Amino acid sequence: MQDSIQLITPWIENLENNIINDKVLLLVFKNPNYHIKLDKDTFNKQFLNHIDSKYYRLFNIKELDNMDIIQSDKKSKNIIILGHINMSIYKIANINFEILLFFSPLQNTSKFNSLRTLLEINSIQNPYKHIITIKKKDPIKIIKSNDFRIISDQIESLFNPYLFNKYFTLFYPFYALKSDRSKNVVFLKNILLEDIFLLIKNKKLTSRLAIAIYKASTLKFNENNTKIGIFFRKNLGIKSNPYKLPNRNNLQTVKVYDLKILEKI
Numbered sequence: 001m002q003d004s005i006q007l008i009t010p011w012i013e014n015l016e017n018n019i020i021n022d023k024v025l026l027l028v029f030k031n032p033n034y035h036i037k038l039d040k041d042t043f044n045k046q047f048l049n050h051i052d053s054k055y056y057r058l059f060n061i062k063e064l065d066n067m068d069i070i071q072s073d074k075k076s077k078n079i080i081i082l083g084h085i086n087m088s089i090y091k092i093a094n095i096n097f098e099i100l101l102f103f104s105p106l107q108n109t110s111k112f113n114s115l116r117t118l119l120e121i122n123s124i125q126n127p128y129k130h131i132i133t134i135k136k137k138d139p140i141k142i143i144k145s146n147d148f149r150i151i152s153d154q155i156e157s158l159f160n161p162y163l164f165n166k167y168f169t170l171f172y173p174f175y176a177l178k179s180d181r182s183k184n185v186v187f188l189k190n191i192l193l194e195d196i197f198l199l200i201k202n203k204k205l206t207s208r209l210a211i212a213i214y215k216a217s218t219l220k221f222n223e224n225n226t227k228i229g230i231f232f233r234k235n236l237g238i239k240s241n242p243y244k245l246p247n248r249n250n251l252q253t254v255k256v257y258d259l260k261i262l263e264k265i
Contacts, residue, residue, distance in 0.1 A: 007133060012115060024067070024080075026100065027083060029105075055077060056080060061082060064091060066090065066092075071097070085169060086171075087170065089158065089176050094219055095219060142154050154213060203260045205256055207254065241256065
C-alpha cells in the first residue's frame with residue numbers, strides 16, 4: 001500500500017461544500033504534547049466550527065464496539081472518527097465500506113485552526129504522514145501479484161506503519177492474523193516474511209501465510225481456518241499438502257499450496 005497525498009484533499013473539499021463522502025475518515029495522531037486532550041468537543045470547536053453540523057458526525061473510536069453502528073449515518077453525513085495508537089483491529093472487522101486512514105506521529109494539533117490546515121499535505125515540510133484507504137480486497141489477487149512489497153504491505157501496513165525511521169503500532173493485536181489460537185507472536189512477523197520469500201522464490205504458499213493474507217484482505221479477522229481453507233481450495237483449485245521448509249535451522253513441516261501446479265494447468 002502506497003501512501004497517497006491525493007486521497008485527503010477531495011474529502012476535505014467535499015466536507016466544506018456539504019457533499020457527502022463515500023469514505024469514512026479515520027484520524028489518528030500521536031500528539032507529542034500529552035497534556036492536550038484531543039476529545040470530540042475540543043476537535044469540534046477547533047477544527048469544525050465553520051462546517052455545517054447537519055452534514056457531518058464525529059465519533060471517538062472508543063465509543064464504537066465496531067463500525068457497524070455508523071452504517072445508517074454514513075449515507076446522510078460525513079463520518080469522522082478519532083482513533084488512537086493501539087486501536088483494536090476488531091473495530092474494523094467485516095466493514096463493507098471504505099475508510100480513509102490519516103495517521104501522523106508528529107502532529108502538534110494545538111497550532112492548527114481548521115481541518116484543512118491540520119491535514120494539509122506537503123511532502124517536504126510534512127512528510128511523516130500515513131494515508132491509505134482501508135477496504136476489502138481479493139486475497140487471490142494479492143497472492144498472484146508475486147510482489148513482495150504488495151504482499152507484505154497488505155499484512156503489515158495497518159499494524160506497523162513505518163514513519164520517521166520508526167515503526168508505530170497502529171492497530172493491534174497482530175496475532176489476529178495467526179492461523180492458531182496461541183498468542184505467542186514474538187517471531188510471527190519474521191515467519192510470515194520468510195513465508196513471503198518462499199512464495200516469491202519457490203511458488204510455495206504456506207497455509208499460515210494464506211490465512212494471514214486472507215484475514216488482512218477481507219477484514220474477516222474471526223474467520224475460522226476451515227472456511228478459509230475451503231476458500232483457497234475453491235479459488236486456487238488445489239489442496240495444501242505437507243512440505244519441509246528449506247534452509248531453516250529447525251527442520252519444520254508445514255502445509256503449503258504448490259502454485260507451480262497452477263502454471264502447468
